[in-house]
Amino acid sequence: MSIRMFVADLDGTLLNDKGEVSRGALAAIERLRSRGVEFIPATGRSLPECVHVMKAIGHEGRMIAAGGALVHECRRGDVLLRRPIAADLVKRLVEVVSRHGHLAHLLQDHTATTHDYLMIGEQEFDPATKWWFDTLPLTYRRIEKLTDMDAMHHTVRVGTVALGDELGAVAQDVEATLGGLVTAQHWPALTAEKAIQTRTHLLETFAARVSKWTSVAALAALDGVHREEIAAIGDGLNDFELIREAGLGMAMGNADPRIAAVARVQVATNSAEGFAESVERALAS
Template structure:
């Protein structure tokens, strides 16, 4: 029986549950187990696609739903798609042509349930070393093409973006911010690399459908059955902001930037110091379960 104040815990991965090396500590895993043992539904909500999250879901024994790609897709723990929100083909084309024109690869995340690869890479520029490491370490399947018109699945893009240094992506981001206003959602932030999960000089430029975010997909999953005040959320990134704004309790990690911390009801410890476990003990797990 759920003795807690919360019916749902929305859980981010990178920078929250995971340390800088992408691992889940024993302390964090134990705290997560206690929360689930008390009947709380844990909804994983991550910027990763499902294939990039699968090994983590297995590590934490997750059997619930997963909101992936920043809110673009809702799947069960096996990866079966329940709901999805893709990017309009015209937006994908526009962003891809700008990225390629500026000398970078355009990375098109696909709906793997309908496509034969997780990503289509557009352009002939060298792939950034962070992308190479990411695809290799997560065994991600890719298809490489020279132009957008060669994309085998143009109508099944969940996210379009690029990986490069911050200085290279800022001019592209500034231009796209103006041209895409009201038509798509754009994020520009530190990438997860082989050495750092946050704060790296390698950056991501990501473009989604205009209504895509973790909260919107969460409400599609929950409907009106659970009141917002019964939802707790914990995260650290820009793609967590909508969830943090709407949840009954918003817990933000110490390692989050100032903009994200502005949306915190309470501030947790650092993700490299078992901050998730500390947060569960302080604000989620009832006193009697600690004894």
């Protein structure tokens, strides 16, 4: 079967080490469009956190945001699919994060609230969080303690940021407390590390079974697209299920070894036009 849907991660995949879209990548996206293949960006970022990338590539179609918790139509920013965390689970996740002395970062659906993030805790912003809010057009609301359950609604991700490897214990606590009720991941925040030269790690938790792949599968089912007609390219741990399940799952040359292990193909790095190579591989399949 020919490829009908091409799904791509952003950081470390479509974007090079400078956080830019290369000319080769732009040309590759145009190749997909000219062949009638739908290009779907799939990122851990929210739409406001990557709207500049969507504009750079002229993307007005569907995109998967927040690790699969949101699907947007980019032209107007409409939400096509939302998978929020239940308010009672949000409360319990905030309690776990706070118990370990970290500031809780609640990513919320900005189309349903007045802000992008609800920050809960008395701690100061860490350098990576401060850099993120200073760099991107984001809004946030801050409260010291969780007292208003209504504020928990529209939350699609609960997370935190820390230096070094401090978050392993938090992730273990989440698993012990809420295992099976939520999906939790933690890994180095490479974009922040390159910008501020610190060993920054992220913890991200979602509603159960939320991933980039489950959103891709939902869109494919709506369109009558078979698994064998889906190509995907990525590099990070939040791409694992996507790369494993897609008909043609490809790993970047700079991918985590666990991603490379489940990919059918490995291409060049994101600084050596690996994304463009993945497009050519998909179109030739």
